[in-house]
Amino acid sequence: MMALRTVISSKIPMVIILGATGTGKTKLSVELAQKLGTEIISADSMQIYKGLDVVTAKASRREQEMVKHHLLDILEPHNMFTVVDFRNRALKIIDNLTEQGKVPIIVGGTNYYIESIVYKILVEDMNDSEALLWDKSRRKRDLDDYSDDHDEVETKKAAKEPTHETTANPSTSEIIDETENISEKTNSDTCIDGTKNTQAVDKEILKIDVDNEKKFTNEEIHTKLKAIDPVMAARLHPNNRRKVLRSIEVWLKTGRLHSEILAEQKLSEGQLRRPGATVILWLKCEQSIHDERLNNRVDVMLQEGLIQELLDFHAKHNMHRIKDGKPPDYTKGIFQTLGFKEFHDYLMLNEEQKDTEEGKKLLQESIENMKTSTRRYARRQNKMIRGRFLEHPFREVPPIYELDTTDITKWNELVKNKAFHIVESYLNGSPCDYKPIEVIIDEDKKKIDGNSRNYCDVCERLIIGDKTYEIHLKSYKHMKVLKKKKKLEERNKARAEQQNLD
Ligand SMILES: [Zn+2]
Numbered sequence: 001m002m003a004l005r006t007v008i009s010s011k012i013p014m015v016i017i018l019g020a021t022g023t024g025k026t027k028l029s030v031e032l033a034q035k036l037g038t039e040i041i042s043a044d045s046m047q048i049y050k051g052l053d054v055v056t057a058k059a060s061r062r063e064q065e066m067v068k069h070h071l072l073d074i075l076e077p078h079n080m081f082t083v084v085d086f087r088n089r090a091l092k093i094i095d096n097l098t099e100q101g102k103v104p105i106i107v108g109g110t111n112y113y114i115e116s117i118v119y120k121i122l123v124e125d126m127n128d129s130e131a132l133l134w135d136k137s138r139r140k141r142d143l144d145d146y147s148d149d150h151d152e153v154e155t156k157k158a159a160k161e162p163t164h165e166t167t168a169n170p171s172t173s174e175i176i177d178e179t180e181n182i183s184e185k186t187n188s189d190t191c192i193d194g195t196k197n198t199q200a201v202d203k204e205i206l207k208i209d210v211d212n213e214k215k216f217t218n219e220e221i222h223t224k225l226k227a228i229d230p231v232m233a234a235r236l237h238p239n240n241r242r243k244v245l246r247s248i249e250v251w252l253k254t255g256r257l258h259s260e261i262l263a264e265q266k267l268s269e270g271q272l273r274r275p276g277a278t279v280i281l282w283l284k285c286e287q288s289i290h291d292e293r294l295n296n297r298v299d300v301m302l303q304e305g306l307i308q309e310l311l312d313f314h315a316k317h318n319m320h321r322i323k324d325g326k327p328p329d330y331t332k333g334i335f336q337t338l339g340f341k342e343f344h345d346y347l348m349l350n351e352e353q354k355d356t357e358e359g360k361k362l363l364q365e366s367i368e369n370m371k372t373s374t375r376r377y378a379r380r381q382n383k384m385i386r387g388r389f390l391e392h393p394f395r396e397v398p399p400i401y402e403l404d405t406t407d408i409t410k411w412n413e414l415v416k417n418k419a420f421h422i423v424e425s426y427l428n429g430s431p432c433d434y435k436p437i438e439v440i441i442d443e444d445k446k447k448i449d450g451n452s453r454n455y456c457d458v459c460e461r462l463i464i465g466d467k468t469y470e471i472h473l474k475s476y477k478h479m480k481v482l483k484k485k486k487k488l489e490e491r492n493k494a495r496a497e498q499q500n501l502d
Helices: 002-009 025-036 061-066 083-099 111-118 129-133 136-142 150-159 177-184 203-211 218-228 230-235 241-254 258-268 287-303 306-323 341-347 351-355 357-390 408-428 443-447 466-474 476-501
Strands: 014-019 040-043 105-108 278-284 400-404 453-456 461-464
Touching: 014 025, 014 111, 014 357, 025 040, 025 061, 025 105, 025 278, 025 408, 040 083, 040 111, 083 111, 105 111, 111 357, 203 218, 203 241, 218 230, 218 241, 230 241, 230 258, 241 258, 258 476, 278 357, 278 408, 287 306, 287 357, 306 341, 341 357, 351 357, 400 408, 453 466, 461 466, 466 476
Parallel strands: 014 105, 014 278, 040 105, 278 400
Antiparallel strands: 453 461
């Protein structure tokens, strides 16, 4: 029953609208959602906060009345919100909508939010995936002093691009979905792989030892790991007690070798969460026209009360900070939004100062600064879309359709109707008049992991690289799907025979 529902709902595509700021994402999303009678999920790390409606370019009140918007205006200005928080909430809403037969429409402003739902990963270089299997509830308490691996994560955070695309990174303690699946299969079918060296080890005794781990030295614990997972043991120094224990625990809980689980996770990192049911619409605009449009957009924001909005917000949330002698913090929450920093000097002036020539000049400069950063930001966004979704060397590439918004007078023809047609072709399984953008992966990049593209008929998914494909065919996931499909086939056969008898 469960499986059947999954099959049906997987036919409903998840539609993602991407594009740099000011390309008309909101407009298209509302039109599409109205046409399909569905709801919109906002994937924008600034619009998720309450306030600053003008400067963050939120869907207007009217647009929000026309279509239900999720993940908009849900946080207070200083709240922290990680990409994992986003992903967890968004996936729940997506599942909910698909179960109702509705097409989820996800509108991106923040590319890494989108990545977290398109691919099975959190962020790209999540090397510390061992942490994902850490049993927080139990052992963390005992081992708080062994904070060995936290430093690595901190450094990685600091190395990230310092833009407001990077509000938050997942931390060590966050768990990805796949982990839950792994622990579910604790006692069943554990022998597909991973048990070869472990026959001699008594699970019950080991469990008791781990529960009383304080009695053992680092070396003794390391030896215990070596007996079950020599590959993992070779990778870990005995002094790395926390990780050694964790690897043992993985085996106790799942019956599978930690080293193998990690190898598999690495393999699935670039895979689509919903293969065959992910459609990306990329709104683009010719550069010079787009620059012009962005400048106008700032002017429109000014007419809509941008300055007053910033002033009010500044007075409400930043002033008390400044009075306490602390500088305003533009690195947290909604304060990272484009426009705030740019207007800082002006916002700090008192009423009298604002009225002077000097003050007026400062305001003009702030406006120019905002225009410049907006244009720069838009360029960066497009580059990122290209790099993360289209030309990423290890990721499965979803179908991405380009929609040209350069000529606004042809919006219906070139954007709206085209988008309708593409989505409908996925919904009805009917032919599509348009082709997704062809993938141009750099030859050098491809060589890193073979340049072939292999399709696994069993799992119905594309796997890039021969070596990766080879590993995939032996992987637990592949075997599981294979087993399920066989079972289903047999059941259908039996049913057919039964009917023949009747
Ligand atoms: Zn497969």
